[in-house]
Amino acid sequence: MSGAEIAVASTQYLTFRLGEETFALDVAEVREILDFTTVTKVPRTPSFMRGVINLRGSVVPVMDLRLKFGMSATEQTVNSCVIVVELTIEDDQVVVGVLADAVQEVIDLEPEQVEPAPRIGTRLNMEFIVGMGKHNGGFMMILDLDKIFQSSDLATDEAA
Template identity: 90%
Template sequence: MSAAEITVASTQYLTFRLGDETFALDVAEVREILDFTTVTKVPRTPPFMRGVINLRGSVVSVMDLRLKFGMSATEQTVNSCIIVVELELEGDQVVIGVLADAVQEVIDLEPEQIEPAPKIGTRLNMEFLVGMGKHNGSFMMILDLDKIFQGADLNIDKAA
């Protein structure tokens, strides 16, 4: 078995819903899942940054992926939650909360179940997708959080 074959083992993904679409995150990035709670708005931040929450004494920024992806804002329902994730931002590990309409399940995907992100001309930026996962006859978009939230997006000091 070559070194390349060793590194392509199955990976676990947390699946969640935004509207009618299913998305997935590598479980290694997920720290915990919280009930939707009161989010304190922070002035002069991008619209997709809904605010901050108190997570056991730490301030955690909460991002709305629906707004980031051009959808309507996430509404609080019985199923909505905050997925607390850890990502790398300009060399630092950063903890943020990501709003989801509903968390579904943790699944295993083999490398052959993941297709490359679609190439749709040059006008649409699909860099934030690791690929499209196939599971039980349907597709899900596997997200690369590090690419979704680039440094400029989260730099509050420069937000005007």
């Protein structure tokens, strides 16, 4: 068996919607999907941290990617849900809930179906996008949640 055979393995992604855009996460990061539930607000947290939920006795922070990406806050609808993921933040495994407008499906993408993240000058930080997946004639942004939530705004803002 050559190393090339290993490199062509497909990867499974969970696709979800934020507004009109489709995003994807590696299914290996996803623990479960919950109905949108009551979120308890926590004072003095970043705006994209909507609060915490009780997940079988554990406190799990809930983040709103729509706010993180400069969109309007996620509204609770019949399709809204919380995607529970496991992240690595500063070498610790952390369980976090991520709000989504709707979960779509789990898909397989072959390496040739994933383009590198677009380079749009130096003003936009695209490091949290692993790549652009091509599926059924459309594109989806494949996210690196570790990078999204390790970025400077999880710490105190020192660049004021």
